[in-house]
Amino acid sequence: MPSGRRLGILISGRGSNLQAIADAIGAGRLDATIAVVVSSRGEAAGLDRARAAGVDAVVVPARDYRDRDAYDRAVVEVLRARTVDLVCLAGFMRLVGAPLLDAYPHRILNIHPSLLPAFPGLDAQRQALEYGVQVSGCTVHFVDDQLDHGVIVLQRTVKVAAGDDEATLNARILEQEHLAYPEAIARVLSGNYRIAGRRYIPR
Ligand code: GRF
Numbered sequence: 001m002p003s004g005r006r007l008g009i010l011i012s013g014r015g016s017n018l019q020a021i022a023d024a025i026g027a028g029r030l031d032a033t034i035a036v037v038v039s040s041r042g043e044a045a046g047l048d049r050a051r052a053a054g055v056d057a058v059v060v061p062a063r064d065y066r067d068r069d070a071y072d073r074a075v076v077e078v079l080r081a082r083t084v085d086l087v088c089l090a091g092f093m094r095l096v097g098a099p100l101l102d103a104y105p106h107r108i109l110n111i112h113p114s115l116l117p118a119f120p121g122l123d124a125q126r127q128a129l130e131y132g133v134q135v136s137g138c139t140v141h142f143v144d145d146q147l148d149h150g151v152i153v154l155q156r157t158v159k160v161a162a163g164d165d166e167a168t169l170n171a172r173i174l175e176q177e178h179l180a181y182p183e184a185i186a187r188v189l190s191g192n193y194r195i196a197g198r199r200y201i202p203r
Helices: 016-026 045-052 068-081 098-103 124-131 166-190
Strands: 006-011 033-039 057-059 086-089 108-112 135-142 152-159 193-196 199-202
Touching (some): 006 016, 006 045, 016 033, 033 068, 108 166, 124 166, 152 166
Parallel strands (some): 006 086, 033 057, 086 108
Antiparallel strands (some): 108 135
């Protein structure tokens, strides 16, 4: 039986990380419940995955809100109504502002397809290839008020192969994302850590 720890997952698109989290819960590797999925886009494929997994899915359309704070307040309302404990951004293509950060202090995670602080922002895998790095990977981190910046919870590495293009590197990083995100969520839900400056330190 999943525990009472309630996740709110924010998406904008494909939703493969959402699927990985749902699968980890189903397989008993992550003791939590997905209380709600919130999508910023009505056409996000992740909404179908949520519904197929029997998870409550809500669209809060970004285009209906003129400013970011109003949008964030609407999302907070949805999350609070479901008594969410931890918010997980999973391909959520929006910057998070004060209303959301203040409502869930140190309770928002994000996953990014590079070894931060290298290659924040869009097209991280293309940035990595263009730079010529030989190792890349993914990072799960707490969200703060700067893009792809908060305290790092977990990273997994991927070797860049000579023949890699953006698609092949994307795919291998994504495999690691699907392992990293449920594990990072479990770590944070366990509460067995402390944060010292920028460092996440397991107990
Ligand atoms: C992932 O690569 C994630 O790291 C980034 O956006 C992508 C989302 O993919 N933040 P999906 O929607 O989870 O399939």
